[in-house]
Amino acid sequence: MSDQxxxxxxxxxxxxxxxxxxxxxDASVVLAAATATAPADVLNAFVxxxxxxxxxxxxxNPEIGQGVKVMLPMLIAEEMDLAWEQVxxxxxxxxxxxxGVQTAGGSTATPRNWLPMxxxxxxxxxxLVSAAAKKxxxxxxxxxxxxxxxxxxxxxxxxTYASLAKAAAAETPPDLAKVPLxxxxxxxxxxxxxxxxxxxxxxxxxxxxxxxxxxPGMVHAAIVKCPAHGGTVASFDDTAVKAxxxxxxxxxxxxxxxxxxxxxxxxxxxxxxxxxxxxxEKLTVKWDDAAVTGFSTAKYVADAAKIVAAAPQASLFKAGxxxxxxxxxxxxxxxxxEYPFLAHASLEPQNCTAMFQNGKLEIWAPSQAPxxxxxxxxxxxxxxxxxxxxxxxxxxxxxxxxxxxxxxxIAGQVAxxxxxxxxxxxxxxxxxxxxxxxxxxxxxxxxxxxxxxxALIALKDHFVTFGKDGKPIRAAQMAxxxxxxxxxxxxxxxxxxxxxxxxxxxxxxxxxxxxSFVWQSFMDEVAEAAGLxxxxxxxxxxxxxxxxxGERVKFHTGRAxxxxxxxxxxAGWQGRKKGRGFGFYFSxxxxxxxxxxxxxKDGAIQIDKVWVAGDIGAHVINPINALNQAQGCVIDGIGxxxxxxxxxxxxxxxxxxxxxxFPLMRIDAAPRExxxxxxxxxxxxxGLGEPALPPVIPALANAIYSLTGKxxxxxxxxxx
Amino acid sequence: xxxxxxxxxxxRVVEAEADKPLLWVLREDLAMPGTKFGCGAGLCGACTVHxxxxxxxxxxxxxxxxxxxSITTIEGVGLNELGKRVQDAWAAxxxxxxxxxxxxxxxxxxxxxxxxxxxxxxxxxxxMSGNICRCATYMRxxxxxxxxxxxxxxxxxA
Numbered sequence: 001m002s003d004q005x006x007x008x009x010x011x012x013x014x015x016x017x018x019x020x021x022x023x024x025x026d027a028s029v030v031l032a033a034a035t036a037t038a039p040a041d042v043l044n045a046f047v048x049x050x051x052x053x054x055x056x057x058x059x060x061n062p063e064i065g066q067g068v069k070v071m072l073p074m075l076i077a078e079e080m081d082l083a084w085e086q087v088x089x090x091x092x093x094x095x096x097x098x099x100g101v102q103t104a105g106g107s108t109a110t111p112r113n114w115l116p117m118x119x120x121x122x123x124x125x126x127x128l129v130s131a132a133a134k135k136x137x138x139x140x141x142x143x144x145x146x147x148x149x150x151x152x153x154x155x156x157x158x159x160t161y162a163s164l165a166k167a168a169a170a171e172t173p174p175d176l177a178k179v180p181l182x183x184x185x186x187x188x189x190x191x192x193x194x195x196x197x198x199x200x201x202x203x204x205x206x207x208x209x210x211x212x213x214x215x216p217g218m219v220h221a222a223i224v225k226c227p228a229h230g231g232t233v234a235s236f237d238d239t240a241v242k243a244x245x246x247x248x249x250x251x252x253x254x255x256x257x258x259x260x261x262x263x264x265x266x267x268x269x270x271x272x273x274x275x276x277x278x279x280x281e282k283l284t285v286k287w288d289d290a291a292v293t294g295f296s297t298a299k300y301v302a303d304a305a306k307i308v309a310a311a312p313q314a315s316l317f318k319a320g321x322x323x324x325x326x327x328x329x330x331x332x333x334x335x336x337x338e339y340p341f342l343a344h345a346s347l348e349p350q351n352c353t354a355m356f357q358n359g360k361l362e363i364w365a366p367s368q369a370p371x372x373x374x375x376x377x378x379x380x381x382x383x384x385x386x387x388x389x390x391x392x393x394x395x396x397x398x399x400x401x402x403x404x405x406x407x408x409x410i411a412g413q414v415a416x417x418x419x420x421x422x423x424x425x426x427x428x429x430x431x432x433x434x435x436x437x438x439x440x441x442x443x444x445x446x447x448x449x450x451x452x453x454x455a456l457i458a459l460k461d462h463f464v465t466f467g468k469d470g471k472p473i474r475a476a477q478m479a480x481x482x483x484x485x486x487x488x489x490x491x492x493x494x495x496x497x498x499x500x501x502x503x504x505x506x507x508x509x510x511x512x513x514x515x516s517f518v519w520q521s522f523m524d525e526v527a528e529a530a531g532l533x534x535x536x537x538x539x540x541x542x543x544x545x546x547x548x549x550g551e552r553v554k555f556h557t558g559r560a561x562x563x564x565x566x567x568x569x570x571a572g573w574q575g576r577k578k579g580r581g582f583g584f585y586f587s588x589x590x591x592x593x594x595x596x597x598x599x600x601k602d603g604a605i606q607i608d609k610v611w612v613a614g615d616i617g618a619h620v621i622n623p624i625n626a627l628n629q630a631q632g633c634v635i636d637g638i639g640x641x642x643x644x645x646x647x648x649x650x651x652x653x654x655x656x657x658x659x660x661x662f663p664l665m666r667i668d669a670a671p672r673e674x675x676x677x678x679x680x681x682x683x684x685x686x687g688l689g690e691p692a693l694p695p696v697i698p699a700l701a702n703a704i705y706s707l708t709g710k711x712x713x714x715x716x717x718x719x720x
Numbered sequence: 721x722x723x724x725x726x727x728x729x730x731x732r733v734v735e736a737e738a739d740k741p742l743l744w745v746l747r748e749d750l751a752m753p754g755t756k757f758g759c760g761a762g763l764c765g766a767c768t769v770h771x772x773x774x775x776x777x778x779x780x781x782x783x784x785x786x787x788x789x790s791i792t793t794i795e796g797v798g799l800n801e802l803g804k805r806v807q808d809a810w811a812a813x814x815x816x817x818x819x820x821x822x823x824x825x826x827x828x829x830x831x832x833x834x835x836x837x838x839x840x841x842x843x844x845x846x847x848m849s850g851n852i853c854r855c856a857t858y859m860r861x862x863x864x865x866x867x868x869x870x871x872x873x874x875x876x877x878a
């Protein structure tokens with residue numbers, strides 16, 4: 001997690017104030033970026049004060065439903081001492097030179113921006129106070145601020161921010177690193193629920209999403225991609241397609257997944273998407289795919305069974321002597337676990353709109369990582385990123401799918417082939433399922449050794465995953481610090497790699513969504529062998545509160561213990577009980593323990609109640625959204641286990657066509673009740689888009705075991 | 721072919737292929753993108769509209785079948801008192817996460833309450849199970865429907 005944003009922010013403010021002349025007080029004007037032409041009332045790249053004393057605050061990150069479009073402006077507004085009613089939120093463009101990192105991924109927005117965004121707000125406030133002090137000829141230290149006004153407490157005099165905006169913009173911006181921040185106890189916005197800024201538009205069906213982009217003269221594009229991932233276009237015949245009225249062109253492009261100079265996608269452009277989509281059925285494409293059609297789920301399963309039984313290809317982590325310890329162990333527990341490839345299935349299909357004109361490419365993209373998309377698109381279009389302008393739309397679900405930018409890369413190339421014409425590229429649901437970047441499948445062979453007291457003294461895992469050149473491919477890795485490896489005296493974690501042609505990628509709580517299931521399910525087995533329930537086994541294994549260094553981040557055993565105790569108290573956990581299961585997982589800097597209660601109803605599992613206890617630090621910035629995120633994570637995680645989600649491959653291609661083949665959670669399968677509790681600890685706040693998801697999967701599997709006596713070691717759970 | 725229909729109380733005439741789904745006529749020909757494309761197969765409910773008062777999947781409704789009919793979309797559902805109540809409940813409870821499915825959810829919920837003004841929890845789940853929310857805002861969807869129905873947002877303990 002780089003924090004370059006902090007270093008460069010000061011120059012943004014300076015730059016935005018340098019040459020401001022035009023006084024624009026229209027609240028509808030898009031928030032000015034930090035340029036030499038910034039209006040005089042722009043205090044910095046994120047803040048503009050309007051004539052009516054409303055304040056426009058730039059929301060810089062992609063909004064995928066995680067609530068960041070409200071959360072980041074809350075941090076600025078808090079330090080500016082605004083009344084929330086004054087705040088007008090505007091989505092910024094994608095431009096990391098101005099705004100710093102603009103990625104929606106890894107639950108990083110909160111930890112990365114908690115201080116920098118507050119500093120931006122505090123700097124704006126300091127400039128307003130300084131301007132008022134000069135106007136009144138008093139010491140700034142004698143002035144206070146509240147609800148968008150500077151106040152002289154002694155006299156009761158006050159000036160609105162709007163009346164000070166122009167003078168404040170001429171102030172020298174303070175050093176962001178030194179600008180004083182509010183005492184947490186005086187927060188009036190942070191920790192208070194703020195509903196979603198786009199909700200009025202959402203419930204009225206107003207255009208917001210990438211797919212809603214509409215431009216004069218816009219044309220529409222549907223795609224045909226090589227079914228077998230990695231295959232390329234050998235030749236295509238578009239005679240029949242071009243004969244269809246309304247079809248405007250056919251171009252072959254590179255989605256970014258095959259080497260430059262090759263193409264893997266044929267795009268049909270028409271005056272309507274419906275027409276383009278129908279016309280593509282008449283396209284004949286010859287694919288060069290012999291090298292990739294041999295890959296299949298059946299082959300992976302057969303190969304993994306052999307590989308997992310042999311010695312690992314490489315070591316991930318070793319401590320002590322696991323093999324020797326196991327021969328002396330009082331009890332040995334062995335189990336194999338596995339999970340499938342998964343799709344993201346965001347409800348808004350992948351899309352992007354682009355227009356190429358006068359050597360410049362303008363893009364409207366629902367992307368979680370627009371900066372990466374800009375680089376890739378520029379490269380494949382033969383442009384530089386300076387030639388690109390990227391507008392960020394609201395995003396109809398991310399889940400990690402839109403960290404990849406294939407739709408942007410394709411739209412850029414199609415637009416470049418049709419200069420002057422805005423073109424919207426849209427995948428249909430089958431394209432979306434078959435050309436995703438999948439959560440990789442994985443296989444684990446675990447062995448654990450307990451001493452006579454039930455303490456875990458040896459631990460082995462042979463992890464079979466996907467890799468290339470002896471390294472895991474995207475999202476196929478396991479951290480050597482998977483708990484409890486760092487606290488067990490004798491550990492041997494090995495890994496072996498298989499090849500795949502599939503594009504893989506990050507799915508919400510990447511790696512953790514699978515690792516939580518295998519590790520915490522296996523730990524439930526080990527705990528049972530030790531004569532304990534999982535929460536108690538975890539407490540003993542965690543030991544005294546302390547920080548343990550991990551691969552990238554530290555793990556605090558005390559914080560883990562805190563949420564375990566909290567959820568057990570909340571649910572009234574009193575040891576193993578039929579239909580009840582527990583799971584704990586630490587991911588994305590968040591500590592979550594969850595308990596699932598379930599029962600059988602008409603031969604099907606009904607989830608009666610889920611308890612969640614989470615520690616994401618000292619503050620839950622926007623509680624109404626936090627609850628929604630945690631509940632959504634829980635149901636999303638249950639979906640990965642319960643409703644049959646798996647991506648199957650045959651002849652190098654994905655078989656899933658639509659939601660009938662890859663079921664998502666529906667309302668009738670959702671738990672009746674989900675109770676969420678946050679344990680506040682004295683640590684800086686961290687993100688919440690992901691960490692509540694992983695523990696529910698093992699909690700569910702462990703609950704099913706306690707109900708039926710059958711241990712499920714494969715996802716999706718097969719209940720019959 | 722030329723097709724006349726009423727959309728949110730307004731007479732519209734569109735030129736479209738007979739098999740073009742109502743969804744795409746709304747989005748492309750009538751510039752009403754509130755109705756969402758999710759699956760194109762009637763499986764997700766994102767494209768739900770009312771056709772002569774009944775909830776239908778507009779991705780599965782050829783425009784020829786909508787000729788002469790009255791269509792209500794998310795853009796117009798608030799013109800009706802019940803639809804407005806549902807929208808208001810959705811906003812009051814801050815239901816959406818990404819929000820993409822919510823137009824379809826609101827259209828389905830409004831159709832539910834029209835024919836079943838005081839639905840039980842089972843009624844709600846049964847009726848709404850055709851609408852996918854990928855963000856899984858189901859707890860709030862249930863509560864919003866109950867709120868719009870004038871029932872306590874939290875269901876009574878069993």
